[in-house]
Structure formats: C-alpha cells, structure tokens
Amino acid sequence: MSNIKNMDDTKEVKTSYTIPIGPIHPALKEPIRLDLSVDGEEIIDVDVVVGQVHRGMEWLGMNRNNPIQTIYLAERICGICSVSHPFALVMAVEQAAGIEVPPRAEYIRVIIAEMERIHSHLLWAGVAAHEIGFDSVFYLVWKVREEIMDAMEYLAGNRNSKAMFQFGGVRRDITEEQFPRVRKSLDYYLSIFDQLGNIFLKDKTINMRTRNVGILKKEDALRLTIVGPTARASGVSKDARQGHAYSAYADMDIKAITPDVITGKVVGDVYDRIVVRLLEIKQSIEIIDKCLKEMPSGAIISEPKVAKLLAVLKKAEGEGIGVHEAPRGECFHYVRMEAGMDPLACWKVRAPTYANLMAIPTMLKGEQIADVPIAFASIDPCMSCTNRAITVKQPRKGTECLLDLHELSLEKTRRLEAEFDR
Amino acid sequence: MIGSNFSLGITILLGIVILALGVFFGLLYLGIDRKLVARMQGRIGPPIRQPFRDVSKLLMKESIIPDDAISWLFKFAPVLCLMGAAVLLLYVPLFGQPALLEGSGDIIVVLYLLIIPALALVLAGFSSSSPFATVGAQREMVTLMSYEFPLVMSVVAIAWHTGHVTGASPFLFSTLAAFPIWGQVGPVGIIGAVLLLLVLLFIIPGELSKIPFDMAEAETELAGGVLVEYSGRNFALFYVANAVKAIALVAIVVGLFFPYNLSPVIGIGAAIPATIVDGIFFLVKVFLVMFVSVMVARAAMARFKIDQASKIYFISSTLVGLLGLILLWIDLVI
Incomplete structure (x- = not known):
C-alpha cells in the first residue's frame, strides 16, 4: 500500500520527525503500522503498512x-x-x-x-x-x-x-x-x-x-x-x-x-x-x-x-x-x-x-496526533481479516517489490479482460 | 549553639518523618483512588495496597536506559521530580499542623516549587529520545504554561484578600489558617471564593496528569508519553513522586480554603489527642478534595486534546478566576 500511496503523492513534505504507531501500540487492537510524519501535533503525512498478521x-x-x-x-x-x-x-x-x-x-x-x-x-x-x-x-x-x-x-x-x-x-x-x-x-x-x-x-x-x-x-x-x-x-x-x-x-x-x-x-x-x-x-x-x-x-x-x-x-x-x-x-x-x-x-x-483502510490517510492528514486513535478506530479496523500477503524476504535496496506486484496484477486484469472479450 | 544544633536535628528528623508519611499516604490515596474509580466504572479494581506492591516490584526490576537517551539527564530527572515533590511537602501545612519550614518560605515559594516536578517530567521526556516521549514532553510543557496563570491568580487572589482585610503578612499559610477566607468575606466574596476554588479543583488533575488532562501520558495516543521509556527504579521514583505531589497539591488547596481544625470545635485541649484528631480530619479533607477533583472527574470525562485543554485553562479557567478575583475586590469595596 505504501508505494501505491506514494505514487499519487510525490511532492516533498518537510517533517520534523516520524512517529510510528504500531505494529504494537495501545491505540491498536491488532498489529498494523501507521507511520505518521508530524509537525508538532499536526499530522502531515500518513503511511499505512499492513502485513503483520498474515495467516495464509x-x-x-x-x-x-x-x-x-x-x-x-x-x-x-x-x-x-x-x-x-x-x-x-x-x-x-x-x-x-x-x-x-x-x-x-x-x-x-x-x-x-x-x-x-x-x-x-x-x-x-x-x-x-x-x-x-x-x-x-x-x-x-x-x-x-x-x-x-x-x-x-x-x-x-x-x-x-x-x-x-x-x-x-x-x-x-x-x-x-x-x-x-x-x-x-x-x-x-x-x-x-x-x-x-x-x-x-x-x-x-x-x-x-x-x-x-x-x-x-x-x-x-x-x-x-x-x-x-x-x-x-x-x-x-x-x-x-x-x-x-x-x-x-x-x-x-x-x-x-x-x-x-x-x-x-x-x-x-x-x-x-x-x-x-x-x-x-x-x-x-x-x-x-x-x-x-x-x-x-x-x-x-x-x-x-x-x-x-x-x-x-x-x-x-x-x-x-x-x-x-x-x-x-x-x-x-x-x-x-x-x-x-x-x-x-x-x-x-x-x-x-x-x-476501508484506504480512507486512513485521507482521514488523518491535517489532524492532531490525539485524533489518531479515535479516527483510526472509527473504521472499526480488523487486521487479521485484512492481511492478504506478507513480505517474507525484504527486497534489496532499490528493488520495488510491491510495485512489481501491482504491475503484475494490472497485467493479469488486462489478460483476463482480453480473454473475456474474445 | 548546642540548642540551635538540637533544633536543626529535630527539624531534619521531622522532615524525614513527614517525607515518609507523605510517601505512605500518597501511595495509600493512590490505591483508594484506583479502587473507587474502578467501582464507579463497574469494575472490581485492584486491592488498595496495590501501589505499594507496584513500587516494591518496580524497585526490584531492571532500569533500562535507551541507547540514544541522554543518560545522566534520564537518570537525574526522576530524582529531581521526587526531590521537588518532597521539598514541596515541607512547605505546606500537613495534618493540621503548620508547615515544617513555615516562616522560611511562603506561598510564592510553593508556587515555584510546584513547577519543578513538571519540569522534571519535561526533561525526562526530552532526554529519553523516543518520539512518543518528545510529544509527551511538549504537551506537558504546554499544559504547564496553560494552567500556571489561573493557578497563580487564584492563589494570589485569596492571599491578597486575606492580607488586605487582616493586615497580616498575606502570603503565609499561617495567616490563612488564622483567618480562613470564608470568615472574611460577605455574600459576594463567597461566590468569588467558590469560583477560585473551582478553578483550583480543575487544575489539580492537570498538575497530576490525570484524565481528562493526561495528555502528556495519554495511554492510547502516546503509549505513556513522557514516561514511555522509563522502567524499574527510575520509574518507581516517578511513581512515588507523583503520589507525593498529589498529597502536597491537595494539601495546598486544603490550606488555602479549608484550614480549619476539628480539635477546637469538639473541645479537645490535650496536645497529643488534638494532634491525632486534627491529623485524621486533615486526611478526610484531602480525601474529599481528591474525590471531587481527581476521582469523579476521571470517571466522568474523556481525555481532552492538547489544544482543547490549553483553551480550557488559558481562557475559561482564567476568565472564571478573574471573575472570582473581581467579586473578591467588590466584596472589599462594598
């Protein structure tokens, strides 16, 4: 998800520091990571990192x-x-x-x-x-x-x-x-x-x-x-x-x-x-x-x-x-x-x-840190139901593993569309 | 020369006794607080001696210091916090007796001393290198700055009024004890004094980082905030300091507004029974103030956001305090 988000949000943001909410945090009932870029109390950017409880x-x-x-x-x-x-x-x-x-x-x-x-x-x-x-x-x-x-x-x-x-x-x-x-x-x-x-x-x-x-x-x-x-x-x-x-x-x-x-x-x-x-x-x-x-x-x-x-x-x-x-x-x-x-x-x-996880960056941008727990909880998230994949081996620096997956799935959709058209 | 040495020795001994009592009753009241709030929330709650167990267990545990922390400051902050809270105890009247260091410092000194534990928390937060602690420290600082003005205003208003009416040195707890505010004012002044009392009651949870003003620790947001990296002995010091601070802070409110003693009323003249009766009466007063401002508030409200809390202190509390001050002034004029 992180790369998908980065694609439509390419502009550089000035941040004072990053606060990681998760994978284990009192605000979360199940493991997920929200990387918040904050300026004081205000949230400038959010990155949602899923994949901590994949059970196959x-x-x-x-x-x-x-x-x-x-x-x-x-x-x-x-x-x-x-x-x-x-x-x-x-x-x-x-x-x-x-x-x-x-x-x-x-x-x-x-x-x-x-x-x-x-x-x-x-x-x-x-x-x-x-x-x-x-x-x-x-x-x-x-x-x-x-x-x-x-x-x-x-x-x-x-x-x-x-x-x-x-x-x-x-x-x-x-x-x-x-x-x-x-x-x-x-x-x-x-x-x-x-x-x-x-x-x-x-x-x-x-x-x-x-x-x-x-x-x-x-x-x-x-x-x-x-x-x-x-x-x-x-x-x-x-x-x-x-x-x-x-x-x-x-x-x-x-x-x-x-x-x-x-x-x-x-x-x-x-x-x-x-x-x-x-x-x-x-x-x-x-x-x-x-x-x-x-x-x-x-x-x-x-x-x-x-x-x-x-x-x-x-x-x-x-x-x-x-x-x-x-x-x-x-x-x-x-x-x-x-x-x-x-x-x-x-x-x-x-x-x-x-x-519903897709809504999280939109919901949290511009809010305060204090709003994160309640705003995140407001979609009633359920992580272990959501996780569909896990990165078992971290990609080497420079390789865009998730992006490749995204490309592959687009390719498959196009192939299936072509099959149906035939 | 021998006599002064002797009295110094007595003072030091009494100081140690007061500190021990402060720690004991601080933890005891914390236990009562946890139990009562649990009952209000429909839980069974921990046994009343739980804080003592917590402290004794924490003292046995390893104190972990993060690699990136400023080590000496990280270890010094809890000591400073406890020292600040402990010295505070020596300057406020406890158990119906005048303060131990009465005369060598006045209410203004107490107001300054109140800042030290909060500053120690800020230092702790900034020195522990965790982003949660940093945000917590920022929040602690903002809270400190927000409630300081209404706090000083209500305390000074009461002292000023008493001093003006009686002509005695105003900023001493002994003066306030000799001339309780409620006896010095007319009906308008009573309303004013009640407003000032309300402001102080509202500031207590902020000083003690309790819900609804626990933004600096905010479990669900910052996972413990300023204290997130603390463990073992260092954390135990903060734990004890907070309990001691609670007693001292409530004792200040009691000293300002309810400096009455029970023994003259029920006519106990002998020194030792009177001391015991007054001591118990003081504990009851402390409990009542804590019950209203800490326990009920904690069970009945959600946590504020830092900007909301800041506004409540900086604008609402200040306005209420000002109104109280004006009413006290009107009371003097008419």
Whole structure:
C-alpha cells in the first residue's frame, strides 16, 4: 500500500520527525503500522503498512479435505465477524454448486447475523470510548454487550464461533420456545437505547473529541470505494443488504442508514460514524423482531446427510460469489469449484477493512496526533481479516517489490479482460 | 549553639518523618483512588495496597536506559521530580499542623516549587529520545504554561484578600489558617471564593496528569508519553513522586480554603489527642478534595486534546478566576 500511496503523492513534505504507531501500540487492537510524519501535533503525512498478521487463511481453506471444513476456517477468519465470513462463504458455494436453501434457514441466518451486528457495534462503541480516554463508558458498554452474548450462547451454544452455517441451510434451529429469551434481549436493548444515545451523542467531552475529527467527504468515500458504516457515515447510501438483498433480507425492506436522519446533515466525521452504528443497532433489533414474527416453518437444511452433501459438492463445477454486509461493511467471498476435486479450487476473501483502510490517510492528514486513535478506530479496523500477503524476504535496496506486484496484477486484469472479450 | 544544633536535628528528623508519611499516604490515596474509580466504572479494581506492591516490584526490576537517551539527564530527572515533590511537602501545612519550614518560605515559594516536578517530567521526556516521549514532553510543557496563570491568580487572589482585610503578612499559610477566607468575606466574596476554588479543583488533575488532562501520558495516543521509556527504579521514583505531589497539591488547596481544625470545635485541649484528631480530619479533607477533583472527574470525562485543554485553562479557567478575583475586590469595596 505504501508505494501505491506514494505514487499519487510525490511532492516533498518537510517533517520534523516520524512517529510510528504500531505494529504494537495501545491505540491498536491488532498489529498494523501507521507511520505518521508530524509537525508538532499536526499530522502531515500518513503511511499505512499492513502485513503483520498474515495467516495464509485462503491457502489453508483451499487445502482442507472438503469444503465443509472450510466453513470452520472461515468462521475463524475474524473473531468478531464469526458469522459474516461463513455466511458469505456458504452463499458463494451454494451459488457455485447450485444448492437451494430452505426459507426457514434464511431467516435463522439473518437473525444470527443481525445479533452479531448488535454485539459488534457495541464492542466498537466501547473501544471507541477507550480510545478517547473515557474508560467509564468503555466498561459500561461492554457490560451492556453481555446481554446479546448471552442470547447468542443460548441460541448457538457459544458466545462466539457460533457454528450455525452449513451449505444449504443452518445446523441448528431456532424454535418457538427460544423466542421469548431472544425477545427479552431485544427489549433490554430497546429500553436502554435512549440512554446509550444520550451518552454517545450528547456527552460534552465525547462531542469535543469526535465532532469534525477524521472527516471523510462523500467524494472521497466514493473515490476510495469505502464500504459499510464508514461509507454510510459519509453519506454514501450503500448497504449490501439493500443493494444485493440476499437471503431473508429481501423480505426486510432495508434502507441504508445515513447520519442525516438524526443530525440533519452529513459531515462524515467520527461523530457521524457513531450515529450510524447506533442507529444500526436499532435497525438490527427491528430486523430480528420481524424475522421472529414472520419466520416460515419447514426444514432448516436442504440436505441433512453430510455424506450426500459432500458428494454434491464434489460434483459441483463453477464459480460463485457471496456478499454479506458484515458489521464493518461488505464482506466478499469468491470460490471456484472443479468437478472431481474435493476441496475448493479457489477461495478469495475480501474483508471490509481491506477497503476501508484506504480512507486512513485521507482521514488523518491535517489532524492532531490525539485524533489518531479515535479516527483510526472509527473504521472499526480488523487486521487479521485484512492481511492478504506478507513480505517474507525484504527486497534489496532499490528493488520495488510491491510495485512489481501491482504491475503484475494490472497485467493479469488486462489478460483476463482480453480473454473475456474474445 | 548546642540548642540551635538540637533544633536543626529535630527539624531534619521531622522532615524525614513527614517525607515518609507523605510517601505512605500518597501511595495509600493512590490505591483508594484506583479502587473507587474502578467501582464507579463497574469494575472490581485492584486491592488498595496495590501501589505499594507496584513500587516494591518496580524497585526490584531492571532500569533500562535507551541507547540514544541522554543518560545522566534520564537518570537525574526522576530524582529531581521526587526531590521537588518532597521539598514541596515541607512547605505546606500537613495534618493540621503548620508547615515544617513555615516562616522560611511562603506561598510564592510553593508556587515555584510546584513547577519543578513538571519540569522534571519535561526533561525526562526530552532526554529519553523516543518520539512518543518528545510529544509527551511538549504537551506537558504546554499544559504547564496553560494552567500556571489561573493557578497563580487564584492563589494570589485569596492571599491578597486575606492580607488586605487582616493586615497580616498575606502570603503565609499561617495567616490563612488564622483567618480562613470564608470568615472574611460577605455574600459576594463567597461566590468569588467558590469560583477560585473551582478553578483550583480543575487544575489539580492537570498538575497530576490525570484524565481528562493526561495528555502528556495519554495511554492510547502516546503509549505513556513522557514516561514511555522509563522502567524499574527510575520509574518507581516517578511513581512515588507523583503520589507525593498529589498529597502536597491537595494539601495546598486544603490550606488555602479549608484550614480549619476539628480539635477546637469538639473541645479537645490535650496536645497529643488534638494532634491525632486534627491529623485524621486533615486526611478526610484531602480525601474529599481528591474525590471531587481527581476521582469523579476521571470517571466522568474523556481525555481532552492538547489544544482543547490549553483553551480550557488559558481562557475559561482564567476568565472564571478573574471573575472570582473581581467579586473578591467588590466584596472589599462594598
């Protein structure tokens, strides 16, 4: 990324010194490096250096015994989006193999995915409060988050890594007897929603630290192809649940939330991102509520016998994509399956942070050092999901290794374009 | 000659006792602070003796000095910080007794001494060669310069008013103890004095680098700021110095605004019980001031940015302080 950034920013900048934020730093929850060139407190330039937590997940996923084992792996791409990645993966494989999903399973998938959104947004709110030194709010929000964790444990048997997904449906049913427990959680969040809003939107010191900080304008958000709440906070009305309307979301009539609903105008600062995430918590509650009300009866999986499912998957030939609106933005999975081949022939994962990291230099330039933790946290970054490559051997001085890779990928795109044209 | 030597010996002995008590109660109050803030935040928190454990463990640990640091300055800064805080203790009235060095220095000296620990932190930051520490040191300096004016203004306003009304030498804690401010002013003056007290309460977290004014250390931004490179014994010295400074600083506020003693009120005449009662009463007063200005503020606010903090001190606090000063003056005129 560093070289790509340098290409469009060639002018020399005068700096007094460089501050490295990361790879290990209290402001970061996962390893990444931000090289800040600062003049006093003001940030002149930012260089984002990724590649500290590459785990080779895609390669591992293509080398399992069969695609079902890849679901478990996908669930472990991210500790927080442990629904989003399997969701996108199963949709991609179902498309490639032509597997139908029963309607009840679609609803259960959506309920679990929305519960994950509530927990992820609350987790983010706590982290954001910690970044600006407001630890009381951090502890308060994480305490509140326990309720949804308990509900998820009740439904899936686990607070995280819920293992609900299977090709062609879900592994566990949500029965009528379980509804009251879920409703209790939803009611709890509705009852404290105004209090949360009061803390995050009206508190004086939070306002001082988040208003007009880390601004990302709508043009920039579109130019840099930002996704998820970060894009919506900049006024880009983009939501995979609305734009793609996959799974049971098609029944839900989802509208992308932009901050002007509450504030009246879009600024694109950290405050707006708080507004969007808060409103999305409420939106998720409504979606789950609607799902519980309208859940159709029937099977939860189209092929309960694993051996038979594996046979279908082995015969499958083709490509598929799965797009899911993860709490952080659009999560994209691509798979290719070849007949007679047990594992996936190809698996590509693009986590939302991969797109959102591009916004960091734009957000941070001209801000103060004090704004870095909260502005960086405002995209809700997830590093281990993002890392796609690692420099194992440092290039010799003078060789531009990353630039070569960039050239190579451009070359490949052109070759593929030519193939398609033929 | 023998007598003066004897009294000098007594003074030195008392000084050592005061320092020991200062360190003990400084760490104890730090423990109480951590526990209470934890409870306010819905945590269990560390046991109250945790700061003592911290210090004893730090003293056993290796002190690492960065290669690029200015070694002698890096090692000297914590000593200077602790010395500044310790000398401060000798000039402020503690435990309901007059200050040990009462008469040989006045409130103005105390105000100067207050700068030394902060300057030591700045030296520490600049000498440790880390960019985080450098930024932290810059912030510490900006904070120091910002709160200095309202601090001096409120202290001088109180002393000036007392001196003007009573005719006694104004810049002595003994004068303030003999004529507490609240007894000298009318209703307008009370409002003025309350405003000045508020300014001082707001300056305490800034002096002690506590949230919302902990920009110089700012864990999530600068990973510890000025103290990022410190470890082992050197860090323990800073740790103790900060605890001692907290006691001294709060004692100044108590000496300025609440110099009352409990023993005359409940009619204990004998010297030793009176000393004990007054000592405990002093600890209670210190706790109350700390509770309001350090603990509650820390639990209820986010960290300010350095420019915001600077504005709050330089403009808002100064204006409030000025208003208090004017009200005190009006009180004198009418």
